[in-house]
Amino acid sequence: MYRVVLFLALCGLLAQAAVPSRDASLIDSADNPFNSQTSVDQPSRTGSLWSWFSDGFNYLRGLFWEQEAPKYRPFPPYQELCDPQVSFGYQARSYPKSVWVGLNMTGRFSDVAVLLARPKLEEYFNGKNSRNMTITMTSPLRLKTPRSSGQWGPGYEEKTLIYSMYLPPQLHDNPPEPTDPDMFIIEEEPERYFVITFPSYTYAFLDFQKRNELEDLLNGQREEFLREFFFVDVYNTQTEVTGRQNEVLLLFNPDVQKPNCAPLQKTALPSIPVVPVPEALINNASDPGFTQLCTGAEYDARQYDRAVWVSVTINAISSDVGKFDAFPKLDHYIKGHNDQGVKIEKTLPVRITQEWPKSPYAYNIYRDYTYAYYLPPELYKGIPQPLDPAVRILDEPSAVMFALNYTGFSFEFRDEQMLQKLQNLLIDAGELYMSSRRWARNQYYPSYQVTDCRNDILVYMDPLAKSPRCASACEHRGKECPSYRVLQSLTDDIQRRHISGNLYVLRRTNTCNMTTAYNVAYMPLHRYFRGANNRNESIARPTPVILVHKSTDNPPQGCDFSYNLMFYxxxxxxxxxxxxxxxxxxxxxLEARDTFVITFEESSTEEVVDTKLARMKGELDRLELCYARDEFAVATYDAPWRPQPHRHEIWIPQATCARPRPEGSPQYSIQGSGCDVGTECPTYEIVRSYSTFEERLYQRTDLWVCKVTTNCNIEDAFNEAITPLYEYYQSCYDVEPKARPVMSSMSLLDFLSTECNKVIETCAFLPEIGRSLPEQPDNDLILHYYPSESSESQATVYMTALQGPPSVELIQSGITTLLRDVTDADLLHNNKVFVARYTLPWEDDDAKTEVGVQAETLAHQL
Structure with a gap:
């Protein structure tokens, strides 16, 4: 029996350590006069299995060991400032004036200092004060500690640690003085903190990790906070094993009016009377409506209608564990536990949302997951409100989302793999998406279903994109055809299109005669669709039939080109x-490509094709557009016996070509792109203009101040470097000019790496006008000339502009595209890429950003 008790006790402890719970925390038991929903914002961290172990441990402990009932302990009240409808991973709180009793400790390790500090503070509460007064024990025990110099841990330097405990409100006006000379009373003015909550016992390294995690979250939301100190609040005594509550806090920057996580200001609308729903079973199998805008390579873009969900947020080690807590709460709601007593048939899909995965160095053992059931539209006029405070109604407005569909059982590990796949597809397609908003997975099957399990992975499109880049579905006379997106209408019948990547069945011919090519290749391709394949499968044939002329593809003897035939x-x-x-x-x-297309109705004979082709090329030459001069395709959408009108097209791929300056044109320099009047920028000469980028020549006479950091991406490097760079920049001028850009550069090897050890140099331009340099910059800053680090007096770079705010994804996509275009133009680079920002995040102007790669010096001279 004794062994069984010990085994169950151990199971309870392990369960609590692995997946701790917030349910029994002091914050949940306290009456917060500023925020009646505090405990609602702190969902349970445990799954049902873990809760069973923990509850079993507590039950057996109650049977065999006498224990007192939990006592209420006063703690500082606060007001929640973040939007309660959004999970940011942290909280922003406003605390009123408060009084604490404190104690200074000097040492290297907080884990040792707390063993001495806690008993002294408890003695004060037990009567060792100027009035011999016994004071109700409070929480939390607070540690104020300076920021460590260590990069990988809390550091071993000697430091001053301040431990303090909150005093009950009735003693704030006249607190008893400590009799211990090392202790003192702290009167804290109203303060605002950013807070992250975590369970288990605290120790210095865990505090260090949680501080870094909180800073990462705040940097991601561009919150402004003080970095010199951080605080750790411990709400439980050492003897409390379960339901532990700890917090790491960072002070607001005093200049901040409100946090970025605050709810958006909404215009007050006149109240609308709620129309109650009859107490009946709402029987509806509808799911969120959407319109498919376009399809890409394995993904599609959807315009979702307004959707209302009933949801609950659970903090758990994975979504597969958290659902055991979430689904019973949601099922309780739809079974009638709402203010109207309405019973609602369970709908599909079930939606699970969560934050985007962080780097492996910032992994959390637990995360917030929001589980939601879709509510049918007939409830929208009077939505039944949940009675369980943990359950919430989410009213999502219409939005554009990118979706990737897959079949099979959904597990978090597989879902994150699919998310990574969708992210890669979007980057390759140049789509703008939002990793700052939670991603979602929709499950369209009940838990007992074992076949045809449909899942969607969904991410939000960036509203700045206006519209998705993927191609709209194409249809001709009821048949599918290759999808495309019109980029530009050049004339009434000539367009520039982005044609999506597609699969064709091809028959090569060894002839340069169009009629012969049709006769040789048509029937073998037709038989493929009738079953001449390894599955003997008949396939409905779409349109068009495409005849490809490609003169460089092994033309037969006597011809300078050959024809191939292919069916879509x-x-x-x-x-x-x-x-x-x-x-x-x-x-x-055939991979996706930009293509010039002329559309006509005449029969596609060789004479007509030659005439249309000559007109098309003449128009492209007139517009100085670059195209493949030795390649074209004839697309036939209608057979000759079909009723008129017929649709035929000629496709010419767009090419990357150089347009050199006319001979004898003057040398000239212009300000860098993005610099308005009154802004100092480096000057450069445009050597050549290509279809997607420019070749520029910079003189190596411009001075920059730079900081080298090691980060996961360029955005993190910019955030870390901009403050010391700007402080040095200010010290260089009596009258501070406006100067741009801010440059961030790295090697191509680091750019391609997925690790968080990228060496990135961020530099600010120091214009010569009015400049007075201090002796030597500190804070690891360096001065040098940029962009060239060689002994040459000039530097050649290839640059292109980005559209939209410089997110990590947009920068990655822009640099990848630029490198491909530079290579396609037969140009060489020195494997150094960079980003130039002409607007900074806090400015209201439209984002102006360029990406570039430095030319290989010797190859450029040759």
């Missing part, structure tokens, strides 16, 4: 198409 495969076969079995027939994947 329906999109449902792009990932799993059957292999052709007939000789000479093959599958051919």
């Amino acid at each position: 495969l329906p999109s449902e076969k792009h990932q799993n198409a059957p292999e052709p079995t007939e000789e000479g027939v093959e599958l051919f994947r």
Whole structure:
């Protein structure tokens, strides 16, 4: 029996240590006069299985050991400042004036100092004060500690630690003085803190980790806070094993009016009377409505209608564990536990949302997951309100989201793999998405279903994008055709399109005669769709038939070009198409590309094609547009026997080509892109303009102040470096000029790396006008000339502008595209990439950002 008790006790302790709970915390038991919903914002961290172990341990402890009932302990009241409808991972609190009793401790380790500080503070409460007064014990025990110099841990330097305990409100006006000379009374004025909460026992390294985690969250939301000190609040005694509550706090920057996590100001609307829903079963199998805007490579963009959800947020080690706590609460609501007693049939999908995964160095053992059931639209006029304070109604407005669909059981690990896949697809397609908003997965199947389990991974499109870049679905006479997006209308019949990547079935010919090519290739391709494949599968044939002329692809003797014929495969076969079995027939994947297209109705004979082609090329030459001069395709959407009108097209791929300055044109220099009148910027000469980027020549006479940091990405490096750079910049001028850009550079190897050890140099331009340099910058700052670090007096770079705010994803996509375009233009670079910011995050102007790569010096001279 004794062994069983010990085993269950150990299980309870392990359960609490692994997945601790906030349910029994002092904050939940206290009456906060400033915020009646404090405990609502702190969901349970435990799953049902872990709760069973923990409850079992507490039950057995109650049977075998006598214990007192938990006592209420006063603690500082506060007001929550963050939007309660959004999970930021941290809280912002406003505390009123408060009084504490404190004690200074000097030492290297807080884990040792607390063993001496806590008993002294408790003696004060037990009567060792000027009035011999016994004071009700309070919480929390607070530690104020300076920021450590250690990069990987709390550090070993000698430091002054201040421990304090909150005094009950009735003693604030006249607190008893401590008799211990090392102790003192602290009167704290109203303060605002950023707070992150965590369970278990505290120790110095965990405090260090939680402080870093809180700073990462605050930097992600661009919150302003003080970094010199941080605070640790411990709400439990050493003997309390379960339900432990700890917090790490950082002070607001005093200049901040309100935090960025605060609710948005909304215009007050006249109240609308709630129309009660009859106490009946709402039987509705609807799901959130959306319109498919376009499809890309394995993903699509959707315009979702307004949707209302009933939700609950659970803090757990994974979404697969948290659902055991979440679903019973949601089921209770739809079974009638709401203010109208309405019973609602469970709908699909079930939605789970969470923050984007962080780097492996900032991993949390627990996270906040929001589980939600969709509410049918007939409830929207009078939505039944939940009676459980942990359950909330989420009213989501219409929004554009990118979706990736997959089948099979949903597990968090697999969902995050699919999220990474969707992210890669969006980056490759140049889509703008929001990693600052929570991503979602929709599960369209009940828990007992074992086949046809449909899941969607969803991320929000950045509103600055206006519209998605993926191509709209194409249809001709009821048949699918290759999707495309019109980029530009050049004339009434000529367009520049972005044609999506697609799969075709191809038959190569060895002829330069169009009629012969059709006769040779048409029937083998037709037979593929009738079953001449390794599955003997008949496939409904879409449009068009495409005849490709490509003169560089091994033309036959006597010809300077050859024709190939290919049929478009329906999109449902792009990932799993059957292999052709007939000789000479093959599958051919054509990647997405920008293409010039002329559309006409005349028959696609060789004479008509030659005439249209000549007109099209003449128009492109007139507009000075770059195109592939040795390649085109004829797309036929209608067979000759079909009723008129017919649709035919000629496709010419867009190419990257140089447009050199006309001979004898004057040398000139202009201000860098993004610099308005009154802003000092480095000057440069445009050597050549390419279709997507410029080649610029900078003189190595401009001085910059720089800071080298090691970070996960350019955004983190910028946030870490901008303050010391700006402080030094201010010290260089009596009258501070406005100067841009701020440059961040790294090696291509670091750019491609997924690790968090990227060496990134961030530099601020120091214009010569009015400049008076101090002797030597400190804070690890350096002075040098930029962008060239060589002995050459000039530096050549390839630059292009970004559209929209410089998010990590947009920068990554922009640099990747630039590197590809530079390579396609047969240019060489020195593997150093950089970002130039002409507007800073706190400015209201439209974002102006460029990305670039430095030319390889020797290759450029040759």
